[in-house]
Amino acid sequence: MGLLDFLGKGSSSGLSIDETLMALSKGAVLIDVRTPNEYEAGHAPGARPVDPKALATDPLDAIHGDDPLAERDAAIVVMCDNGLRSTIVARQLREQGVLAESVAGGLRAWAKDGNPVLPGKYRGRR
Numbered sequence: 023m024g025l026l027d028f029l030g031k032g033s034s035s036g037l038s039i040d041e042t043l044m045a046l047s048k049g050a051v052l053i054d055v056r057t058p059n060e061y062e063a064g065h066a067p068g069a070r071p072v073d074p075k076a077l078a079t080d081p082l083d084a085i086h087g088d089d090p091l092a093e094r095d096a097a098i099v100v101m102c103d104n105g106l107r108s109t110i111v112a113r114q115l116r117e118q119g120v121l122a123e124s125v126a127g128g129l130r131a132w133a134k135d136g137n138p139v140l141p142g143k144y145r146g147r148r
Contacts, residue, residue, distance in 0.1 A: 036105055036112075036126030039135040045123070050097040053085055055111050056129075058144035060103060066132055069101060071144050074111050081120050098122040104130050 037045060046052060046068075054061055054069040061071045076084035086092035098120055100108040108124035115122035125132065133139045 036109060036124040037099065038126055039131055039137065042099055042125050042132075043137075045097060045099050048097075049093065050099045051085060051093075052099045052101060054101050054129075055107055056102050061144045062141060064129070064133075064139040064141050066101060066129060067138055067140055074107065077111065077115065077118075081115055081118055095121075099125060101125045101132070102128045104128045 042052075052066060052069045053072045054065050055072055055074045055077075056065075058071070061069075065071070070085060072084050082094050085098065086094055098112075098115060100112045100115070100122055101124070102108040102111075105124055105126050105128040108128060112122040112124040127134075129139065
């Protein structure tokens, strides 16, 4: 059963904030595909910054790096500023066989829903 099946979504325009929170509570990994400056200005707690270009060659390495504890089969939730970039990236990940979905409305919807947005250093995967 995939993430979209679990959430009852057949075709998607992105996960709602409630669906995003549910997916994260079930072990999905949140990645942020915005620029380093955008990420450092504010991001969702726990969001892993990932350069979208790095996802083209080896998406799981770009997301998890050399983390020995990474669950490489976990669903991926992709976030950007407003949902546009993340929708494109999530589709590309699915085309590569990765279970992925975007956050509808991106970080703007996340913040509007009252969820925290934290500033912090951009730390790419190693």
